[in-house]
Amino acid sequence: MGNLDMLSLTAYALQVLLIIMAVSIVVHKNNGTIIILITTFSLITASLYVINKAPDVAIAEVAIGSAIIPLIYVISISRQREFIVLDKAMDDFIIADNAFTGVGYVLLKRFTDFYHLELNICNDVRLCSLGAGRDQLLCEQTNVDLIVSKDDERNVYVLKGKASSILTYKLEAMARDYDNIEVVKFKDRDFGD
Amino acid sequence: MLYAPIALIFIPVFSALVIYLVKARFIHYLALIAQAAMTVLAILYYQTYTGNFADTFFVIGGWDARIGISLINDPLSLSFVFLSLFTWWMVLIYTFNTKQDNRTFLFFLMFLQGVFLGLLQTNDLFNMFVFLELTTIIVTILIAFKKAGDSFRAGIYYLLLNTSGVLMFLIGIILLYFTFGTINVNTIQEAMQAGVLVTGEEYAVRFAYVLLMAGISVKAALFPVFTWLPKAHGVAMSAISGLLSGLVVKGGLYLFIRMNEMFAGAQIDYTLFFYVVGALTAVIGVMFALTQKDMKQVLAYHTISQVGIVMMGLAHYDEQTAFGGLLHIFNHALFKTLLFLGAGIIIKAYNNKKIKEIRGVMRTMPVVSIFMIVGMLSITGAPFFNGFISKSIIKYGIQASGIKYWILFIVNIGTATSFIKMSQVFFGPKVMTLRIKEMGQRIALMTLAFSCVILGNLYIPISEGFFGIDVSHVSAVKWEAFFDYAVALILGFCFYKLVIEKDPRAVRKIREFNVSFETANYLFMLYVAVMVVYFVLL
Amino acid sequence: MNPLLTFVVILIGFYGLSTSTNIIKSVFCVTIIESGVILLFLNLGNLDGGVIPVIGDTLPVGGIADPLPQALMITTIVIGSTVTALALMLCIKVFHHYGTVEWAEILSRESGK
């Protein structure tokens, strides 16, 4: 035990902590918590690099591993819980009486809360002015998950989503109770070559 | 001329950057110019150094070889260089003027070429790692290039599985560095041959071997870590699929040869293990291919089975048989690129991928069908086509062992069956399709088909001149050759009619069998552990 | 400082990779393996002890830590960050296409069905 000085004791302690961190990242279920853990993990590795006489690598790890990469994780995880709805109908389906109390909003909110998603409604004028023929393209190319539009003749609201997405099926099951709401699925087009 | 390898690496990289930056109308012709310059350079380089390939060794920056990065060429790497130049020519001609986003596509394509040529010529382990990882990233982008849902899915599967494999490779490099004090391939090879490590007790070196082989196996799509390949090659654009199946997978096999050369002094007997792995890869690949309905999936699974056949050849110390495996790499590159490009034309014209729903290709597109038939004859091993030559060399090498021979025969029957199934698309009445008149596509197909036939007939002078190996014992003008092929075809036809066409439940089960990512990694761990037990502990 | 403990971190990463059913989780595990490999390399490079590899006019008495692994590992950090970025971007796209980021659910959905 004679050669165990303070520095190597610290190193051992940090290594054990690193293993604990790694295990908790692997077993943890919530991705949001894991981001905090991975930032800590990265900082511990950076200090271990310094203990291993590698300041250059430590600087790189601190700048990239515990600043930029966690930020990217945060953004991508928040984007992954998003359910983006494009509101083309623009009437009281979503907003009734200047508040989010419309029939459609209540349905969508119930749906997203049930599946732990975050509802995000887009009412961008330029996107909404695109013709109905480009709806499928809009769905495929951008991250829009659902397009709300109104069929005036039959007086039903048409919700259009991708056939490949599980969420569209789940929404369809949930919207069966409403008789003025209809879910339409876009078939996946094969782009070929 | 000494610095030609550097030029070969940087001409495509530089042209890729210029194509990306300059928004001129005819800028994509620069790719052809660069390609032509590289071809001329490679031929001149080969002529300069024929006979004394040891002179091609040089260290970048002029440092000590054990510190700096060195490049070296030998007949093996140069033949791969020529193969890649040829394949890129074909893909460039095929895709010329057809893509909407021509410039971005060409940027990635040309950059990949530079990186791949670097991977072939480098003599430094960490440099190899950088090139491997760079190849992985660019290939991921190319797989996801058409931006459909399944290509994103295939891209991320490919990226993560290959990255975990390449990280294994890196751990192997670490062990080697601290054992030999350098990461230069030649120096390590000499140190091993000089008998520094002859006692056979060096666990570190053997463990490093296992880790390097694990990484390479993922790149080369060996059993059981091939699951990324059908997903990736089945959904990418046809030109990309052709390039990946024909060439980029072979990067792993090339590294397999190089690394086994490096470990020659460590006295590791790899033949039996990799023969078994190769046989399993071949049989399972062909089994999956038989059940598929999608044209490109069939071709992708056949890539796996052909890689298995190559491995069955390479896993021999006997020079002839190993050469058979090597030759099969080249042959497979030619006919698999041909088949993928041809399938691309057919799929585009019919706007359909299902074999059952495509009919009447022969009457609709006679020229394309002829070239496709050449490719099919090659892959099934018909006499006078190139697939026959390499398969025969492997067959002669393993004739003594009964079970090895029969495995190859079974794989042959399976290949015949699935291409009999695929040849259904040629029959039937003429169909109205989209008229596509692309001269470049025809030229690419024609060149590939002709080179299949040429290599199938002029194989003796080519292998004599390039590798100095005499293969004159293989000949197509023997009745046994035709007899074997006919037996395989007849058995294949019976198998198709009796089993596959009826689509029984077992076939459907295999078709719907899907390996999830975590299971693929689980299999990878299993594979590494088995290798550790076999190579290190036993 | 013990290389064996570092190797345990790498193995935990591989364990996570072979059990996690979520794409994001897999990317996290790749990051763990990456950090573990870097630490292992630096660890072995510092086995003899020594000072940081910035030298004055004379060599330090106790020797220096191996600078080559450090240079290589900077490359590895950059590579790892680009792999992570690309994987996450693909992951966002996969989510909006399939509505889930679970491997099994994504792979079981055939396109066009």
Added chain:
Amino acid sequence: MIKQFVLIGLLAILFAVFFVSMQDIQELYNTFGKDYIAASGFADTGSRNLVTAILLDYRLFDSLFEAGILLIAVSGVIWISKHEIEEKNAQFMLDKFNTPDLFVTFSRLVYPLMLAFGFYVIINGHVSPGGGFQGGAIVATAILILYYIDADKETNIGLIVTIEKILYIAILLVASLSIVTRGEFFTNFFALDASADTKAIYLVLLNVMIGMKVALGLWTIFTAFLKEGR
């Protein structure tokens, strides 16, 4: 559950073999590379920081492709997130992008400090720990702080990507200048026996270019993520 236990068993095999090979490595431990670089690194390259000496001189070839990886990743991420519908910055009803005031003030304070530190690390890469890659990452982090202050900041990604590509070409050209002056590829373009101060010109030049390139690359990746789907 059995699956997990088997997996742990497999990993235990790997650990056991690693344990045994560590004994070997401690026996065989070869310090050739370390001794060589410690002895002649400064004389050869003129860099007191031996890590920079390796990155920018001994193994510059690797570093070029390291920068290339970043370049490829930037182009790839942008390509994947780009779509044919031209509309960008769509309005969302429920977006909450309000940074607390304290955070904004703090960020305004930290931003110039980090930028200065980044440039210090880049410029002094050859005499103290640091260099182009590390400094570039710090500069990129500093730039990212700007997004805390104003999340809706407009950035011209196309321009940044173009500059990044041009910088990469410039790095390639500077790196291969040595073929003209010394007849060797990818090393210092001053003669081998030049004084350390002269050689430092090359090191600083290359560090600054790599630093700028890395900073721009990481900035672009981050912006692409932030604007994804907007």
